[in-house]
Amino acid sequence: MTTKLPQSQLPEEEILRVAEQEQEEKSQYQRHIYVCMGAACLAAGSATVKDSLSEVVDQNGFAGRCAVHGGGCRGLCAEGPTVTIEPDDVLYGKITPQDAPDIIKNLGKKRPLERLHRPTDRPFFLRQQRIVLELAGKVNSERIEDYIASGGYKSLLKAVHEMSPVEVINEITRSGLRGRGGAGYSTGLKWRTVAKADGHPKYVICNGDEGDPGAFMDRSVMDDYPFRLLEGITIAAYAVGAEQGYVYIRAEYPLSVRRVQNAIRQAQRLNLLGNQIAGTAFNFDVQVRVGAGAFVCGEETALIASIEGKRGQPRPRPPYPATAGLWGKPTLINNVETFANIPAIIRNGADWFASIGTEKSKGTKVFALTGNINHSGLIEVPMGITLREIIYDIGGGIPNGKRFKAAQTGGPSGGCIPEEHLDISMDYESLAGIGSIMGSGGLIVMDEDSCMVNVAKYFMEFCMTESCGKCIPCRVGTAQIYRILDNTTRGTATLSDLEQLEMLCDMVRHTSLCGLGQAAPNPVLSTLRFFRDEYLMHIVEKRCPAGVCHLHPEPALYNDTKESVR
Amino acid sequence: MSGVVTLKINGIDVGAQENETILDVARENDIFIPTLCYLEGLSRIGACRLCLVEVKGISKLLPACATTVAEGMEVFTDTDRLRKYRRLIVEMLFTEGNHVCSVCVANGHCELQTLAQQHEIDYVSLPYLYPQRTVDASHERFVFDHNRCVLCTRCVRVCDEVEGAHTWDIRGRGIESGVITDLNQPWGTSVTCTSCGKCVQACPTGALFMKGKSVGEMVHSPSFLTFLAQMREAKK
Amino acid sequence: MKATLALPSDDKRWRMVNATMRRHGYSSSALIEALHTVQQAFGYLDETALQYVAKSLRVPLSRVYGVATFYNHFMMKPGGTHTCVVCLGTACYIKGSPQILETLEKRLAIRKGQTTPDGKLSLMVAHCVGMCWLAPVVMLDDDVQAEATPAQAATKIQEWVSK
Amino acid sequence: MAKTLVIDPVTRIEGHAKITIYLDDAGEVQNAHFHVTQVRGFEKFCEGRPFHEMPSLMARICGICPVSHLLASAKACDGLLAVRIPVPAANLRRILNLAQMIQSHALSFFYLSSPDLLLGMDAEPAARNLFGVAQQQPQIARDGVRLRQMGQQMIEMLGGKRIHPSWVVPGGVNAPLSAEHRDKILAMIPEGITTVQRTITWFKGVIEKYAPEIQTFSRVKTLFMGLVNGDGNLEFYHGYLRLGDAAGNIIADHLDPVAYQDYIGEAVEPWSYLKSVFYKPQGYPAGIYRVGPLARLNVVNACGTPLADAEMPFFRTLDRQSSFHYHYARLIEILHGFEKVQELLHTPDILSQRVRAEAMPNSNEGIGVAEAPRGTLIHHYKIDDNGLITHANLVIATGHNNLAMDRSVYEVAKEYVKSAHMNEGMLNRVEAVIRTFDPCLSCSTHAIGQMPLQLELIAPDGTVVETLAR
Known part of the structure; x- marks a missing residue:
């Protein structure tokens, strides 16, 4: 199903042709089976599930009537591998390769297979609203044609053909979209600053260094909707006037790296990246940069240093990357989810987007x-x-x-x-x-079985080991705070330690150089605010109410010989 | 050409060039702001956080060394809050390394010691971390005592920016980081070190010193850097 | 124009490293990419590799070393034949992964980040492998051990170590 | 019933120690030990440090006689440099050491021991201190304070700081003496001499009162060791080691301190963290010996200064074995100290500007010896090729005396302690014998804080029968 693009044809027409062709091909099949190829389902064995489904389809003469595709995440990660059958919108979970014959045999029947069925009319699905994840797993993350057939790249074409960069920025500003990386700065304002900044060339960076332990939203977007991400980045580049983009992906996400790289190649093939995109004067290309395991690189100046091949250490802002970023040039940095919102906003309009959410937090x-x-x-x-x-x-x-x-x-x-x-x-x-x-x-x-002091300690240990070490408050302060929390969970802390803890948190928060250090005390301050009694029980009664900490009031030695292979 | 702006520091009206930093202007006007990682002639990294100042209308504290002045700015350099933070930062430095002034070559000529005196630190309330660090005396003329290193990176910067050798850099990260020579090898085996001694002069503490110096005998004199920087500027 | 440096040896893997650097025009910003390739090809970064990369990209030795040790991903020593990664992500943590780690450390008589003396097993930790719904997670090479218990994990690694 | 009696800590000494007295079923003293209970680990933590730091680091062993450690250490470092330091520098170091000896002896005699001597061994413990002395004999107390002050002032003028001067460096001293300071020190000396002579006269008059103690304190027969100069006279800074026996015979002379390991052995006993030092040729524990003022004056031919030598005939009439006479020896050494300082300050090149031999290390091993107020100090260092310490061994005065103190405790306890009628005065005599040695335990081990004296009667099974708190 590979599509070769004849150079002579107008790009936009060609894209439409690709979409039509793809849809036509698809319509030959009565059923489309999407096997989730997200990291969660892959880990649960979805690749073999897909193979056995294809095998059963071929063996039982269903070929030509039923197509098996790799698809994306439906969100029920704990139920993987999941399979979605279209157009029936049947969702199956916890599939094994042995289930393939039953699934195929059941195609077209009124009632889905009871034992595998995961009804989608439950609150889990009904209460959600999908913009970023709108394609809901029913698109092949490795084929640009499939994405285009699902309405992909219309927004980019709309932007470059029908809108000026300023109009794009205005649309984004009006939509009220705020950065999804955490701080929540207005995306439109950020774009405007970069667009207005003096300096050439300009860069666009997509921050895919999702480092929070327990967070995998961006990975899912990169794994499942890499084309949509690229489309968003490309629109942004058009709006701010950038010619080069980088997608910075953490090394822990090898699948994301592969999918985004694959997407870049396919977009280049269809001239949706590269020179004179879609027949316009707009040139833009994207490279993937792989992080190497440093939480602090989620901070924009540290991320820039990392792309420049340096230690990922932040620097004081201002100047902000919008005016002096990568190689000192104006640079737009947005997070994966932010970019993934862009195509929908351009397609459906700012008003539509702004109608979702709250007064100040849209979408x-x-x-x-x-x-x-x-x-x-x-x-x-x-x-x-x-x-x-x-x-x-x-x-x-x-x-x-x-x-x-x-x-x-x-x-x-x-x-x-x-x-x-x-x-x-x-x-x-x-x-x-x-x-x-x-x-x-x-x-x-x-x-109720979680100890909040232990949770605070957990996050502080994380910040301590992830501190880059450049500024003193974060480097030493996190270690000192960790020591007090550790003593608290061991039963060796005193009330004066609690006082010192608050003093240190205040100082680290207000004096650290970057967001990592400034925010590092938050879990401690927050648990102190809502669960102070738990701290006091550890300190005064030498007791962990949740039963997590083993308190033994002998003095503990700091630094229990941390060694590593490095 | 840069224009002239007026601002207030601690309530005093001062004039400045618009590309100057708060620290520059404060020093020109004899207003004291403590510094440690800052050294005239080197790049400004805003890492030690001792020069943080309050600026009216800005909720965050700003590093005076790396913040450019602006028209109408109102800067406060010596508030109770700043003094409290600075004191704690200096205290933390004492806990981070193994600083024993009484046997230190830089005793009496040490910027960390001076900072402690300026902030009236007569005891350290935080517990010492007692890291296990070593002394590198493999260089023919100089010694690096990592116990006394405060990671200000002045040595790293002077070697890179002024000497151009980039013999030094930082290994690891966070509380575990440390200054290294080349591929983390003994200084004396470095293939890039020119033995110029600029790092030794730039060091604020007794971490870098000349071999053979006894207690209190290492006096650092980094003022040559200003001249070097000016000469280079003039050549451009 | 930069002349290409002679490869450190005729080990074919150096060509991969060189290819990565060439693709980036031997720019100093390719340092991390080059180190990634070295690690992929050799499993870890040794002095020869650091020297080679430093000279090829014209990056100071100390900076190469500084970058290599700044990022967790890079290993300065060879790892074990097998790798056991205990996830210490938040979800795994609150569901008991510290106990798993403790058990494994005791059983193997090594600390996290270390390799058994016979080189058979490296015990590593991760700050989230991104499979929080399976918490607590232990990765045994490419195998995901979902909702792991200390006993399970210990039994599994026992097989590796006793072989 | 058998009991164990513990004196912990021993008071009015430098540092922390305890004494245990073991009583048998009849209440008779069976054995007694002098324990140095804490480890200081100086030798361990100087490993890896640059050797240039050693003098200052070693001076931190002790706040009482830092100068002597400084000098022994600096001399060991001179050995590492393999240089001969300029003569004026050596003389300045000598003066510093003598000043230190004056202040330390004054402290020991007046502050620590004079309460026993003046107020009596059985006096009320609360009044048995320098304040008690000041009430009864204000002149003595004033003299003590003044002598100590003079010693400290001299140190200050030489070294820049009263305690822990960093003036002494490997290869010499780091600044010459100014004419102003020389003259100021010289001006102090006549007063010093008068003051100490006044004390000597008083003390000679009361010695007889202590005949019983003198006798008990002489029960342990030991050898004596001290540093002597080329003429066999009293020397504190540089010379040879000489050993004499209980009868006054010189049994070893011209011993090179650098070869100390050939003739000095160090044994470890379970009851103490302090090593037990002995004279090797006579074996352990027969090679038991004492150092310090008594030992020094016992082995020298003469002091070498006129006023001190004038006191020697009387000293020679005393029982050379009695540790009680450490006190008198101490006073003679103060007198000698003033005289010697005066003599050295009049040497022609004392104000010379050339007071330091600059060199890189030329030897991987260095040994330095000096006499501290309490006795001989030996510092022995080894360095790697970069000048970092790889090994350090310190033999300090209190170590030399350890065995003698341990046995003296036993002898005195036997004489005075009877469990049937136990009283505080008995125990004070046990401590007093330790005080004669003026042990500096902070030097030899580690002192943490100050604790009240507690006496415990402990049954053989370890249960505490009775506790007396002071």
């Missing part, structure tokens, strides 16, 4: 819902949904009859939301109001 947010929750997986919800709805309606509540204790958002930079705030609206301002952050979208649910 949807993708969360990785994990921890002590019945349906863990990837969800996309309109901004402003309450935490209670996410946890109890979509997530199906807490397993094993346990009690909800807290939900953690924003990873090591975020905070814990206690039971009394379950009805909080999930938007930037509300979360900040109770000392947490939206963050990139990790949402970890904890039940």
Whole structure:
């Protein structure tokens, strides 16, 4: 089904032709089976499931009537491997290769296979609203034709043919889209700054260094919708006037690297990247840069240093990358999810987007819902949904009859939301109001068996080991805070340590050079705010109410000989 | 050509060139702002956070060494809050390494010691971390005592930016990081070191010193850097 | 024009390394990419490789070393025949991965990040392998051990180590 | 019933030690030990440090006699440089050491021991201190304070700081003496001499009162060791080691300190963290010997200064074995100190500007010896080719005396401690014998804080029968 593009043809027409051809081909089949090729399902063995499905299709003479494709994530990661059958919209979960004959035999029947069926009319699906993940797994992440046939690249063509860069920026600004990386800065304003900045060339960087432990939203977008991501990046490049882009992907996501690289090659083949894109004067190309395991590279100046081949250490801002970024040139940095929103905004218009969400937080947010929750997986919800709805309606509540204790958002930079705030609206301002952050979208649910001091210690250890070491407050402060938390969980801390803890948190927060250090005390401050009694029980009563910490009040030695192969 | 701006530092009206930093202007006006990683003639990295100042209307504290002045800016360099933070930062440096002034070559000529005196640190309230660090005395003329290193990277920068050898860099990260020579080898075996001694002069503490110096005998004099920087500027 | 440096030996893997650097025009910004290729090809970064990359890209030795040790992904020593990665992501952490790690450390008598003396097994930790719904997760080479328990993980590695 | 009696800590000494007295069923003393209970680990933590730091680091062993450690250390470092330091530098170091000896002896005699001597061994413990002395004998107390002050002032003028001067460096000293300071020190000396002579006169008058203690304190027969100069006279800075026996015979002379390992052995005993030092040719524990003022004056031919030598005939009439006479020896050494400082300050090139031999290390091993107020110090270092310490061994005065102190405790306990009628005065005598040695335990081990004295009667099964708190 490879399509060769004759040079003479007009690109736009050619794209439409590709779409038609693809649709035509598809329509020859009565059924399309999409086997999820996302990391979660792959890990659960979806590749062999796909092979056996194809085999059964061929053997049983279904070839020509039924096509098996690699597809994307439906969000029910815990149910992998999942398979979606179109046009019936039947979702099967926990498939094994042995299930293939049954599935194929059942095609076309009224009732889906009971034992594998995962009904999609449940709150898990009904309460979600999908923009970023709109293709809902029903597109092949490795074939640009499939993406185009599903309506892909229309937005780019619309942008470059029908809109000026300024109009694109205005549209994005009007949509109210805010950066999905965590800080929530207005995307349109950022684009405008880069567009206006003096300096040439300009760069666009897609931040795919999703480093929060417990977050995998961006990976899913890169794995499943790499073309959509590229389309968003390309529109951005057009708007700000950039000629070169980079997708910075963390090394832990080899599949994302492969998929995005593949997508770049295919987009280049169809002249959707490269010189004179879609027959216009707009030139833009993209390279993948693979990170190497450093959380701090999620910080934009550190990420730039990393792309430049240096240690990923941040530098003071201003100047912001928008005016002096990569190689000192104006640089637009947005996160994966932000770019993935762009095509939908251009296609459906700013007003449509702005109608979703809250007054100040527009659109949807993708969360990785994990921890002590019945349906863990990837969800996309309109901004402003309450935490209670996410946890109890979509997530199906807490397993094993346990009690909800807290939900953690924003990873090591975020905070814990206690039971009394379950009805909080999930938007930037509300979360900040109770000392947490939206963050990139990790949402970890904890039940009564979790010790909040231990959780604070966990995040502080993370920040300590991920601190780049450049500025003193973060380098030494995180180590000192970690030491106090460690002593608390061992039962050797005193009340004066608690005082010192607060003093150190205040200092690290206000004096650190970059966001990592400034936000590092957040989990501690947040747990101190809502679960101070737990700290006191550890310190005064030498008791861990959740039974997690083993308290033995002998003095502990700091630095239990950390060694590594490095 | 750069224009002239006026701003207020600690309530005093001062004039400045628009491309100057807050630190430059403060020093011109004899307003003291503590620094450690800053050294005239080297790039400004804003890493030690001692020169943080408050600027009216900006919620974040800004590093005076790396923040350019602006018209109408109101800067405060010596508030209670800043003093509290600075004191804690200096204290943390004492806990991070193994600093024993009384046996140190730089005793009496040490910027860290001076900072401690300026911030009236007569005791350290935080626990010492006692890292296991070594002394590299393999160089013919100089010694690097990693116990006294505060990771200001002045040596790294002077070697890269002024001498052009880039013998030094930083290994690892966070609390585990440290200054290295070439491929983390003994200084004396470095193939890039020119033995110029600029790093030794740039060091604020007793981490880098000349061999044979006894306690209190290492006096650093990095002022030559200003001249070198000016000469280079003039040649351009 | 930069002349290509002679390869350190006739080991074919050096050509891969050189190809990566050539693709980036031997630009100093290709340092991390080059180190990735070295690690892919050789499993770890040794001094010869660091020297070669430094000279080819004209990057100071100390900077190469600084970059190589800044990023967790790069290994400065060869790893074991097998790798066991205990995920310490948030979800795994609250579901008990620290206990798994502790058990394995005791059983293997090595610390996280180390390799058994016979070189058979490296015990590593990750700050999230991104399979939070399977928490706690232990990766045994490419095998994902979902909802792992200390006993399970210990039994599995026992097979490797006793072979 | 058998009991164990513990004195912990021993008071009015430098550092922390305890004494255990083992009583048998009849209440008689069966054995007793002098324990140095804490480890300091100086030798271990100087490993890896640049040797140039050693003098200052070693001076931190002790706040009482830092100068002597400084000098022994600097001399070991001179050995590493393999240089002969300029003569004026050596003389300046000598003066520094003498000043140190004056202040330290003054501290030991007046502050630590004079309460026993003046107020009596059985006096009320609360008043048995320098303040008690000041009330009864204000002149003595004033003299003590003044002598110590003079010693400290001299150190300050030479070394720049009263305690822990960093003036002494490998190869010499780091600054010459100014004429101003020389004159100021010289001006102090007549007062010093008068003051110490006044004390000597008083002390000679009261010695007889302590006949019983003198006798008990002489029960342990040991050898004596001290540094002597080429003439066999008293020397604190540089010379040979000489050993004498209990009868006053010189049994070894012209011993090169650098070869100390040939004739000095170090044994480890389970009851103490302090090594037990002995004279090798006589074996362990027969080679038990004492160092310090008594030992020095016992082995020298003469002091070499007129006023001190004038005191020697009386000293020679005393029982050379009695540790009680450390006190008198100490006073003679103070007198000698003033005289010697005066003599050295009048040497023609004392103000010379050339006071330091600059060199890179030329030897991987260096050994330095000096006399501290408490006795001989030996510092022995090994360095790698980069000048970093790979090994350090310190034999300090209190180590030399360890065995003698241990046995003296036993002898005194036997004489005075009777469990049936135990009282505080008995125990004070046990401590007093330790004080005669003026042990500096902070030098030899490690001192943490100050604890109240506690006496414990411990049954053989380890249970505490009775506790007396002071």
